[in-house]
Amino acid sequence: MRKIVMISLALGALALSASSCSTRQKVDLVVYNACVYTVDNSFSVHEAFAVDKGVFLAVGSTEDIRQYYKGRKEFNMEGAAVYPAFHDSHSHFTQFANGLSHVDLRGSVSEEEVIARLKEHYELYEPAFLEGDGWDQTLWEDKSFPGNQALSDAFPHIPVYLRRVDFHALWVNNKAIELSGLQPGDPGIRPGEAILTEDGRFTGVFLEDTGVRIRADIPPMDDKTQETYLQKAQEICFSYGLGSVTDGGLSLEKIVLLDSLQKAGVLTIRVDAWISPSEKNFERFTSPYRSDKLDVSAVKLFIDGALGSRGALLYKPYTDDPGNYGIQVTSDRDFTLACKKAFERGLQVATHAIGDKGVGKVLDLYQPFLAPGNDLRWRIEHSQIVAPADFERFKNMGVVPSIQPTHATSDMGWAEERVGPERIKGAYAFQDLIQTIGWAPLGTDAPVESINPLYTFFAAIARTNAEFWPEGGWQPENAVSREETLKGMTLWGAKGYFREDQKGSIEPGKWADFIVWTKDLMTIPVEEILDTSCKMTFVAGEQVYP
Structure with a gap:
C-alpha cells in the first residue's frame, strides 16, 4: 500500500475524490515525477511533494500528491534528482562577496604571473590601491615565501595587499609597509608573524594578526x-x-x-x-x-x-x-x-x-x-x-x-x-x-x-x-x-x-x-x-x- 508521509488538511476530513480535481487542496507548489532524496531519518526517497506558505506540506508518491493537491505552480521534474538545498557550514560569505572586487590570484604558477594579473587589473581600473586573493607559493618552482622587491618595483606609488590562499598570510609591497608605520623589531609583532631577511629586514610577508594590522589601512567598503x-x-x-x-x-x-x-x-x-x-x-x-x-x-x-x-x-x-x-x-x-x-x-x-x-x-x-x-x-x-x-x-x-x-x-x-x-x-x-x-x-x-x-x-x-x-x-x-x-x-x-x-x-x-x-x-x-x-x-x- 502506498504511504504518504503526511497530509495536513486544514479543513479536517474532506471527501476527496481521485477523479475530481476541483476538490483537491490548492497549494503554492507541487513537484512531481522526481527522485526526491528527503534526507529524513530513514533517508527515504519519494517522487513528489506539496509546498504551501514556504514550507513542505506533504511528501509521497506522484499519484498521491497529485490526487490530493493542486499547485498554483506545478513542476514535472521528469525523473530529475531533488535534494534539500545545500548549506555551507563553514564559509565567509561577506568576505567572499568583497573578494569579487579583488584580483583573483588562484592558480598562478609564479611571482611573475601574480604581478602580470595585478598589472592587467590596474590598467583596467586604475585603483588607489590593489587587493588580491589566492596566491600559493606551493604551486611555484621556488616554494618558499616570496620577497617583495619585484612587487614594489611594479607598483612603487600605491599600496598592494595580497592574501595567500589560506587567508592567514599577507604579501605586501613597500608602500603598504610604509603606510602601516611598522618597522622591524616593533614590539607589537608576535614572534614568527613577520618573515624577515637574513639581515633582519621585512620580506613583505606577514602572518596572522600582523597581517591584519597592515590591512587595517585599507579603506572600508x-x-x-x-x-x-x-x-x-x-x-x-x-x-x-x-x-x-x-x-x-x-x-x-x-x-x-x-x-x-x-x-x-x-x-x-x-x-x-x-x-x-x-x-x-x-x-x-x-x-x-x-x-x-x-x-x-x-x-x-x-x-x-x-x-x-x-x-x-x-x-x-x-x-x-x-x-x-x-x-x-x-x-x-x-x-x-x-x-x-x-x-x-x-x-x-x-x-x-x-x-x-x-x-x-x-x-x-x-x-x-x-x-x-x-x-x-x-x-x-x-x-x-x-x-x-x-x-x-x-x-x-x-x-x-x-x-x-x-x-x-x-x-x-x-x-x-x-x-x-x-x-x-x-x-x-x-x-x-x-x-x-x-x-x-x-x-x-x-x-x-x-x-x-x-x-x-x-x-x-x-x-x-x-x-x-x-x-x-x-x-x-x-x-x-x-x-x-x-x-x-x-x-x-x-x-x-x-x-x-x-x-x-x-x-x-x-x-x-x-x-x-x-x-x-x-x-x-x-x-x-x-x-x-x-x-x-x-x-x-x-x-x-x-
Missing part, C-alpha cells in the same frame, strides 16, 4: 557597494545550489547590514552569522538572535594559523621547518574569557584549529564549559591534524568536528612535507572525525576554497583532485560515503546550528528549501560528478535560480 557585491555573491550561491551559508567572524556593523538587507528583501539567502569576540558584539547579543533568514548564535574564535603558511600550532616542530611549532594567535586567558561570555549568553563557540596542538588546546580550554552529556554543540572548525588520543575527546565532550573536504585535496600534495609520515595519519581524517559523535557539518571555507558545494561532495567521497589523482584517493580510508556527504551538506549542516527542526531535509513542516540537479549525485559514476550542475534552486518555495 561603503554599505551601498557592499550591498551590490552581496547580491552578486547570493546569485552565485543560488546557482550552485546553496540555500544557506555561514558567515564567520563578523563585526556588529556587518551583521546589522545583513539583517537590514534580508528584512528589505534584498537578500533572501539564509545566513548563519558568527560574531567576532568584540565587546560591541557581546553587548549586543546577550542571547542568540534568530529570524527566518538570519541566525546569530555563535562566536568565532581562533587558536592558530594555517598549515600552508606554517602557522598551525603543532606539538612537535614542522618537519620542513625545524624549530617552528606554529603560532598560537589567541592567549589562553583571552580564549577562556570569550568562551565564558559565550557560555553565559547561550551562544555556541566555533573555533578555528588546524594543528594537533591547536586542536588539543581547544579541547582543553572547552572542557570546563562542557559537562558530560551536554548538547551545546561547540565546534572545532577544520580539525585538520588531530592527535590520536584526541579523537575520543571529541566524543566524550560532545564537540562537533566541522569539516571542509576540499582542504584535503588542495593540501595533499605538500601536507606530508609539513608534518611527516606519522602525523599525516591523523590529518584530514574525515571519516574518523564523523565517527566520534556520529555526524559532522561540511563546508567549503570560501573564499579560501571555491564556494561551489559540488567540489565538497566530490572531494569528500573521492579524495582526489579533478584529474582523479592519486588513483584510488589520498588516504582513502577516510573517504566519506555519499549518504554521509549529502547529510553533511544538508541535515547535519542544519544541526550544526540548531536548525534541524526547520531545515536540512524535505519533510512536512520544514522550510521548503530544495534544489534540482542535472544528474543524480547519489548514483552516477564518480567520474561524472564534476560534469553536473544545479538546475534549479528554491528557497521557502520560491524559485531563486535560474
Whole structure:
C-alpha cells in the first residue's frame, strides 16, 4: 500500500475524490515525477511533494500528491534528482562577496604571473590601491615565501595587499609597509608573524594578526557597494545550489547590514552569522538572535594559523621547518574569557584549529564549559591534524568536528612535507572525525576554497583532485560515503546550528528549501560528478535560480 508521509488538511476530513480535481487542496507548489532524496531519518526517497506558505506540506508518491493537491505552480521534474538545498557550514560569505572586487590570484604558477594579473587589473581600473586573493607559493618552482622587491618595483606609488590562499598570510609591497608605520623589531609583532631577511629586514610577508594590522589601512567598503557585491555573491550561491551559508567572524556593523538587507528583501539567502569576540558584539547579543533568514548564535574564535603558511600550532616542530611549532594567535586567558561570555549568553563557540596542538588546546580550554552529556554543540572548525588520543575527546565532550573536504585535496600534495609520515595519519581524517559523535557539518571555507558545494561532495567521497589523482584517493580510508556527504551538506549542516527542526531535509513542516540537479549525485559514476550542475534552486518555495 502506498504511504504518504503526511497530509495536513486544514479543513479536517474532506471527501476527496481521485477523479475530481476541483476538490483537491490548492497549494503554492507541487513537484512531481522526481527522485526526491528527503534526507529524513530513514533517508527515504519519494517522487513528489506539496509546498504551501514556504514550507513542505506533504511528501509521497506522484499519484498521491497529485490526487490530493493542486499547485498554483506545478513542476514535472521528469525523473530529475531533488535534494534539500545545500548549506555551507563553514564559509565567509561577506568576505567572499568583497573578494569579487579583488584580483583573483588562484592558480598562478609564479611571482611573475601574480604581478602580470595585478598589472592587467590596474590598467583596467586604475585603483588607489590593489587587493588580491589566492596566491600559493606551493604551486611555484621556488616554494618558499616570496620577497617583495619585484612587487614594489611594479607598483612603487600605491599600496598592494595580497592574501595567500589560506587567508592567514599577507604579501605586501613597500608602500603598504610604509603606510602601516611598522618597522622591524616593533614590539607589537608576535614572534614568527613577520618573515624577515637574513639581515633582519621585512620580506613583505606577514602572518596572522600582523597581517591584519597592515590591512587595517585599507579603506572600508561603503554599505551601498557592499550591498551590490552581496547580491552578486547570493546569485552565485543560488546557482550552485546553496540555500544557506555561514558567515564567520563578523563585526556588529556587518551583521546589522545583513539583517537590514534580508528584512528589505534584498537578500533572501539564509545566513548563519558568527560574531567576532568584540565587546560591541557581546553587548549586543546577550542571547542568540534568530529570524527566518538570519541566525546569530555563535562566536568565532581562533587558536592558530594555517598549515600552508606554517602557522598551525603543532606539538612537535614542522618537519620542513625545524624549530617552528606554529603560532598560537589567541592567549589562553583571552580564549577562556570569550568562551565564558559565550557560555553565559547561550551562544555556541566555533573555533578555528588546524594543528594537533591547536586542536588539543581547544579541547582543553572547552572542557570546563562542557559537562558530560551536554548538547551545546561547540565546534572545532577544520580539525585538520588531530592527535590520536584526541579523537575520543571529541566524543566524550560532545564537540562537533566541522569539516571542509576540499582542504584535503588542495593540501595533499605538500601536507606530508609539513608534518611527516606519522602525523599525516591523523590529518584530514574525515571519516574518523564523523565517527566520534556520529555526524559532522561540511563546508567549503570560501573564499579560501571555491564556494561551489559540488567540489565538497566530490572531494569528500573521492579524495582526489579533478584529474582523479592519486588513483584510488589520498588516504582513502577516510573517504566519506555519499549518504554521509549529502547529510553533511544538508541535515547535519542544519544541526550544526540548531536548525534541524526547520531545515536540512524535505519533510512536512520544514522550510521548503530544495534544489534540482542535472544528474543524480547519489548514483552516477564518480567520474561524472564534476560534469553536473544545479538546475534549479528554491528557497521557502520560491524559485531563486535560474
